[in-house]
Amino acid sequence: MATSPSLLDYLLDTTKGETMKLSERGAIRSAISDGGIHLYPAGKLTDIITSSLSGDKLDGDFNPESTAAKLLSVAGPSDPDASEIFKKDIATVADRVSKMEPEYRIEPVFEKMAQSLPAMAKRYYGLNDLEFTTPKVIEYYFEGHSEIYKDADWFAFNVNHSEAKELGVPFGIYFKRSQVTPGMPEYVTMHEANHVMQEKAASAKGYHSYIPWFDEGFADALGRMMLYRATEDEEMLRRVKNFRTEIDVTDPRKVTYHYGEETAILTLLRGRLPFARALMSLRKNDPFSVDWDAYANFIKSGLDPHVAIIKAYAGKKPENFRKALDRDEKKFRTESDLDQMDLRVLSMFCATQAPATLQASEYKTCMWLLEEVEKRPSPYFIDPEIIPSTMRAKVPDWKEEMAVPAASIPAELWDKAPEISLKVLIPENAIPENLKASTAKLTTMYFIIKRTIGGTTYYEPFGGGLPYRIKTGEIRCSY
Numbered sequence: 519m520a521t522s523p524s525l526l527d528y529l530l531d532t533t534k535g536e537t538m539k540l541s542e543r544g545a546i547r548s549a550i551s552d553g554g555i556h557l558y559p560a561g562k563l564t565d566i567i568t569s570s571l572s573g574d575k576l577d578g579d580f581n582p583e584s585t586a587a588k589l590l591s592v593a594g595p596s597d598p599d600a601s602e603i604f605k606k607d608i609a610t611v612a613d614r615v616s617k618m619e620p621e622y623r624i625e626p627v628f629e630k631m632a633q634s635l636p637a638m639a640k641r642y643y644g645l646n647d648l649e650f651t652t653p654k655v656i657e658y659y660f661e662g663h664s665e666i667y668k669d670a671d672w673f674a675f676n677v678n679h680s681e682a683k684e685l686g687v688p689f690g691i692y693f694k695r696s697q698v699t700p701g702m703p704e705y706v707t708m709h710e711a712n713h714v715m716q717e718k719a720a721s722a723k724g725y726h727s728y729i730p731w732f733d734e735g736f737a738d739a740l741g742r743m744m745l746y747r748a749t750e751d752e753e754m755l756r757r758v759k760n761f762r763t764e765i766d767v768t769d770p771r772k773v774t775y776h777y778g779e780e781t782a783i784l785t786l787l788r789g790r791l792p793f794a795r796a797l798m799s800l801r802k803n804d805p806f807s808v809d810w811d812a813y814a815n816f817i818k819s820g821l822d823p824h825v826a827i828i829k830a831y832a833g834k835k836p837e838n839f840r841k842a843l844d845r846d847e848k849k850f851r852t853e854s855d856l857d858q859m860d861l862r863v864l865s866m867f868c869a870t871q872a873p874a875t876l877q878a879s880e881y882k883t884c885m886w887l888l889e890e891v892e893k894r895p896s897p898y899f900i901d902p903e904i905i906p907s908t909m910r911a912k913v914p915d916w917k918e919e920m921a922v923p924a925a926s927i928p929a930e931l932w933d934k935a936p937e938i939s940l941k942v943l944i945p946e947n948a949i950p951e952n953l954k955a956s957t958a959k960l961t962t963m964y965f966i967i968k969r970t971i972g973g974t975t976y977y978e979p980f981g982g983g984l985p986y987r988i989k990t991g992e993i994r995c996s997y
């Protein structure tokens with residue numbers, strides 16, 4: 519396969535020795551995208567930190583020691599329950615940043631991308647010779663052109679040929695030197711490289727037209743597949759996903775990207791790559807024949823993309839339109855299509871659902887219940903029904919209508935009948951006074967079950983699946 523020497527030369531030659539510097543915010547976001555934060559979305563932690571530190575925008579240089587100390591000095595929410603959860607979260611983030619490097623060497627990243635991009639351009643777009651430019655690391659965007667870029671919390675920006683003219687800056691990909699979050703430049707390079715590929719495959723000639731869902735959606739969807747194909751780095755993919763679900767969701771502009779990405783993913787899953795490529799050449803050659811927003815809405819409402827595009831046709835000769843589109847798709851079918859790896863990466867970003875969030879008082883109660891139900895030896899009770907009938911003789915005073923004190927169940931039974939662990943009953947009078955109201959609330963939500971056995975009231979956390987819901991992250995905290 520033909521490679522693109524201009525890309526390789528450009529990427530390899532001009533980035534020697536470039537490092538990116540982590541800002542405090544970059545470091546914090548990197549720590550957050552490792553996951554395991556109670557607050558949802560975890561990206562809101564940066565807002566809490568900046569408002570607690572009276573407007574410190576966290577855009578100063580990151581230093582592992584002083585940034586960690588700064589984090590631990592943050593007062594956080596005043597509500598005592600919220601404060602308790604916040605302290606756990608901030609301790610996690612502070613611990614992670616204290617172990618992070620303040621500089622991020624970008625050169626190996628760009629090298630890796632440079633090596634993989636020509637093959638990616640061929641595989642996903644059928645493009646043979648593309649002009650890529652070295653990502654440039656700059657202090658902030660287009661100094662002197664526009665102040666709006668100065669404090670922009672972006673990682674990168676692609677300037678295509680028409681934009682280059684408009685802005686008066688060289689064509690290419692720009693990274694902001696002090697806003698890097700490790701793990702993101704890799705992904706962003708692929709996203710931006712997709713814009714370069716799209717400019718060739720999908721952009722109308724001679725003028726700049728921007729359809730956000732199309733341009734950003736396909737750049738994200740295809741960019742993530744390319745990222746994984748180039749790196750096969752599961753860890754990176756996981757962090758990129760966390761970044762999207764925890765940090766990007768707090769940024770309205772990014773949310774619209776994801777909205778578009780969903781349309782692109784659904785198009786790719788239902789129509790596959792040859793159809794998506796047919797759409798791109800349509801956009802390039804006959805962009806006004808289609809109402810692109812209508813197409814996006816039809817896709818979201820569940821239509822097959824072949825049906826959606828015909829319904830979104832805005833011209834006067836639908837039959838000709840359909841035939842031309844079919845011809846294109848058939849032609850692209852003789853080239854490459856998505857494989858299992860692509861489909862896995864795609865579906866990973868499509869199947870992203872926000873968790874349920876509970877108030878701090880309820881969340882704190884969940885954590886308490888989880889801890890109590892997992893205590894061994896258990897200080898609580900067990901549902902008598904769960905003891906297998908053949909083993910009941912080994913439990914002193916087993917009675918059908920009486921909860922069994924967990925301590926009276928021999929250890930061998932816990933091993934032989936692991937289902938016993940699922941039927942831990944916490945008596946109502948063992949719930950601490952300050953957690954009583956929220957325990958009752960969790961019961962009304964059916965996250966835990968309230969039962970009466972032998973005249974006593976118990977709570978059964980596994981009955982509503984609460985421990986699973988906490989450990990899978992489907993329940994998170996809002997504070």
Ligand SMILES: [Zn+2]
Pocket residue numbers: 709710713733734737
């Ligand atoms: Zn973009």
